[in-house]
Amino acid sequence: MNEKELEVLKEFLSFPLWETEQVFEKFLKYAENSGRRFVYESNSYKKERFLYIEGARENKVVLVAHADTVWDENYVNPRYEQEVNFNDDKFTGTKNDCGIGADDRAGCAIIWLLRNLGHSILITDGEEKSSKGGSKWLVESNDKILTELNEHQFMIQLDRRGDNQFRTYILGTKKFIDFIINTTTFIRLPNDEDEPGTTDINRLCTKICGVNFSIGYHNDHWPKLHDNSRSEYLVFSEWKHTLETVKQLLDIEHLQRFEQ
Numbered sequence: 001m002n003e004k005e006l007e008v009l010k011e012f013l014s015f016p017l018w019e020t021e022q023v024f025e026k027f028l029k030y031a032e033n034s035g036r037r038f039v040y041e042s043n044s045y046k047k048e049r050f051l052y053i054e055g056a057r058e059n060k061v062v063l064v065a066h067a068d069t070v071w072d073e074n075y076v077n078p079r080y081e082q083e084v085n086f087n088d089d090k091f092t093g094t095k096n097d098c099g100i101g102a103d104d105r106a107g108c109a110i111i112w113l114l115r116n117l118g119h120s121i122l123i124t125d126g127e128e129k130s131s132k133g134g135s136k137w138l139v140e141s142n143d144k145i146l147t148e149l150n151e152h153q154f155m156i157q158l159d160r161r162g163d164n165q166f167r168t169y170i171l172g173t174k175k176f177i178d179f180i181i182n183t184t185t186f187i188r189l190p191n192d193e194d195e196p197g198t199t200d201i202n203r204l205c206t207k208i209c210g211v212n213f214s215i216g217y218h219n220d221h222w223p224k225l226h227d228n229s230r231s232e233y234l235v236f237s238e239w240k241h242t243l244e245t246v247k248q249l250l251d252i253e254h255l256q257r258f259e260q
Helices: 003-014 021-034 102-113 134-141 143-149 174-183 236-250
Strands: 038-042 049-053 062-066 084-087 090-093 120-124 155-160 165-167 210-214 233-235
Touching (some): 003 084, 003 090, 003 102, 003 236, 021 038, 021 049, 021 102, 021 120, 049 143, 062 102, 102 155, 102 233, 120 134, 210 236, 233 236
Parallel strands (some): 062 120
Antiparallel strands (some): 038 049
């Protein structure tokens, strides 16, 4: 077990569920100290926010994750004072009336660990508020950034429940899907194209292909939508498998561009 990776994941899962400031501050500080060009945009509405850090590689991709959780509804008097425990390869919460925010703090943690590979980074807010959020605002009000994003080779979103699965929604050509299958162990979800997606890449990928990888969390919205008998948890070995798989993919020397 890699203790550094475990500690990074635990740090991101320990950020307060009801706000996104700590996630953005961590990436913003890195952007300011790295010498890389970055764009941080925040509108008056709290969820209309994103941080884009340009990659240094020539044939780079965009790594996408969202800082918010489904448990962020009460900003003034937070109800969800969750703490996380790690035992037997699994992260769980001390309270079963809410989740642990692995959707999508676990995705942010993976991007943090991959931040120095030369690829671009996009951290959004408000993905859980699909009708009003950072990626929607980016598409509607930040044409230059949207154009630049779609000049990359493709996008990878790290925001999918379960293990060893991927979705391309309507964003993947046969050539791109074959590329993902041939370069990873991930399995495409059945009826992928038939299920509409509301996640960030479905808005952001206007010209290039995009893929969403599972990152090891389970029952992510369950207490909120159903009852508290099936609380959210994350399997560390599944999360680590995605981290290692994406790292190997990103290390390919000449990543090709996949247009829709």
